[in-house]
Amino acid sequence: MTAQILGALPAEEVLGEPPWLRTTRRLVKRPAAMIGLAVTVCFILLAIAAPLLAPYDPLATNWAAVRKAPSATHLFGTDEIGRDVLARIIWGSRASLLAGLVSVMLALAIGVPIGLVSGYVGGILDGTLMRLIDAMLAIPFLILAIALAAFLGPSLTNAMLAIGITQMPIFARLTRGQVLSVKHEDYVEAARAVGNPQYRIVLRHILPNIVPPLLVQATLATAAAIIAEASLSFLGLGQQPPNPSWGSMLNTAKNFMSQAPWMAIWPGLAIFSLVLSLNLFGDGLRDALDPRRE
Amino acid sequence: MTTFLLRRIALVVPTLFFVSLLIFGLQQLLPGDPATALAGEDRDPAVIAFLREKYHLDQPLPVRYALWVEAVGRGDLGESIRIKRPVFDLIAEKLPVTGELALMALLIALAIGLPAGIIAAVKNGTPVDYGVSMAALWGLSIPNFWLGILLILLFSVELGLLPASGFVSPGESLKQNLLTLIMPAFVLGNAIAAVMMRHTRSAMLQVLSAEFVRTARAKGLPEIWVILRHALRNALIPVVTLGALEFGTLLSGAVLTEQVFTIPGFGKLIVDAVFNRDYAVVQGVVLFTAFAYILLNLFADIAYVVLNPRLRT
Numbered sequence: 001m002t003a004q005i006l007g008a009l010p011a012e013e014v015l016g017e018p019p020w021l022r023t024t025r026r027l028v029k030r031p032a033a034m035i036g037l038a039v040t041v042c043f044i045l046l047a048i049a050a051p052l053l054a055p056y057d058p059l060a061t062n063w064a065a066v067r068k069a070p071s072a073t074h075l076f077g078t079d080e081i082g083r084d085v086l087a088r089i090i091w092g093s094r095a096s097l098l099a100g101l102v103s104v105m106l107a108l109a110i111g112v113p114i115g116l117v118s119g120y121v122g123g124i125l126d127g128t129l130m131r132l133i134d135a136m137l138a139i140p141f142l143i144l145a146i147a148l149a150a151f152l153g154p155s156l157t158n159a160m161l162a163i164g165i166t167q168m169p170i171f172a173r174l175t176r177g178q179v180l181s182v183k184h185e186d187y188v189e190a191a192r193a194v195g196n197p198q199y200r201i202v203l204r205h206i207l208p209n210i211v212p213p214l215l216v217q218a219t220l221a222t223a224a225a226i227i228a229e230a231s232l233s234f235l236g237l238g239q240q241p242p243n244p245s246w247g248s249m250l251n252t253a254k255n256f257m258s259q260a261p262w263m264a265i266w267p268g269l270a271i272f273s274l275v276l277s278l279n280l281f282g283d284g285l286r287d288a289l290d291p292r293r294e
Numbered sequence: 295m296t297t298f299l300l301r302r303i304a305l306v307v308p309t310l311f312f313v314s315l316l317i318f319g320l321q322q323l324l325p326g327d328p329a330t331a332l333a334g335e336d337r338d339p340a341v342i343a344f345l346r347e348k349y350h351l352d353q354p355l356p357v358r359y360a361l362w363v364e365a366v367g368r369g370d371l372g373e374s375i376r377i378k379r380p381v382f383d384l385i386a387e388k389l390p391v392t393g394e395l396a397l398m399a400l401l402i403a404l405a406i407g408l409p410a411g412i413i414a415a416v417k418n419g420t421p422v423d424y425g426v427s428m429a430a431l432w433g434l435s436i437p438n439f440w441l442g443i444l445l446i447l448l449f450s451v452e453l454g455l456l457p458a459s460g461f462v463s464p465g466e467s468l469k470q471n472l473l474t475l476i477m478p479a480f481v482l483g484n485a486i487a488a489v490m491m492r493h494t495r496s497a498m499l500q501v502l503s504a505e506f507v508r509t510a511r512a513k514g515l516p517e518i519w520v521i522l523r524h525a526l527r528n529a530l531i532p533v534v535t536l537g538a539l540e541f542g543t544l545l546s547g548a549v550l551t552e553q554v555f556t557i558p559g560f561g562k563l564i565v566d567a568v569f570n571r572d573y574a575v576v577q578g579v580v581l582f583t584a585f586a587y588i589l590l591n592l593f594a595d596i597a598y599v600v601l602n603p604r605l606r607t
Contacts, residue, residue, distance in 0.1 A: 141546050151573070231437065
């Protein structure tokens, strides 16, 4: 009976449904987003279970198997000093995912508070902070990341730091815009009228209501951070050899393109599939969270 | 409109101030004594003493900043430690190479992005639209240095049609110049084409449902005329200003593309400088790109107001 009544309602109009449930229901109806999520989860599992799954030690060289084409013993072939490419791809997923996660966390941890304060307080503070953000946005993403990595010294940690800092302004801008759009809503005015302290209004009443766009941006930023880490490693400014990273693998592969093309195919394919999956999921999440859709 | 323009121009001043602070601050990130770090691997005491003198390292930070800004104002971006030449000259020398690459990339992006975006909007909701959107997502997700490597594998290694690397100046041989640049320009234009496709599509979708387009249709104008003459002209306004915003993507992409195809441009300059610990060059390149970006965006905002009849009061 209940099912019949619910069935009679328009699909999107289940009454009293919590927002997260509605989002999830809309999300699972988007095959592209679900494929994106599934592939991303696979990569995360791969990174966690790397010691169990990798067929060889990613650092072990084998001079008897230098630049061997893919075969049954080495599924993805071997590199210029006889290391197994598949093992290095599996271990390399750690560098990529770590860079994506850590740098976006960093960007959120700095950018969101700046945006909250800037948007809520307004005035001169807002003006000053936003000019600072403008200044950071004026320097192209990769150029700033390269400069930071150059002055801090090349390492995976510094690459993550540099990517996080360069992504921070986007989150600050987005948060500020969202705060401005909700800060005069009735529920915020009500919280203020009851005498809540400012910090409580910002953290308990404003922040939870601006999470959805931040979530979407964080997903897409993770994809961008993974490309950025691969780019910096490709330039030699990220993960340092001999530790595996997809970007640095491509950097080496560039020198052996005619002799060992497989060295260039797999790492690039790994970056591409992970980034595409995150973008698919992010796009799907944005559509699922958008109340104007459907 | 005048008030808007004046306010917009006034906003540039604090932004430039913060940019200069940020870039000056980069130097402070160097671990230890900057003079020792700047002197490079040799650590020649004479060089260190010279640098300490030249960069006024014995002065307090605000004084050093003021002196630095004053020098930059004179067009003095410092000197490359390695090549022993003014940074300004190095940038001026590499700029035309990257400029040509970027221009070709932008043309390719326009040639792909605009028509694809228009077609996707006109065929909204059909498999064609879906295909274009997928292609755009593909373009945004593929790392351009990998795309470069794949193209070299196909066109240079397998087919032997195009040179894998290097650069020939157009003065020397225009044909060779275009042959060496076509692959890098496509690689660089690819991501921008994707962004342009998405923007053109959404701008066209908005315009196609506008009153004036309905009026144009009601007058019995042929559909192609309605799309090109009435809709596209209005949809183009936001797309034009996108060009300035994508300048950053273009330059970031150029760094990687030049590295893949060994093109002696702006991007290769900064990457080589990083490895040679030539910090003045790194700083100079960052400063130059930031200034160019701020000015381009200023022009784009002005163009937006001037082009848009609704804002022209």
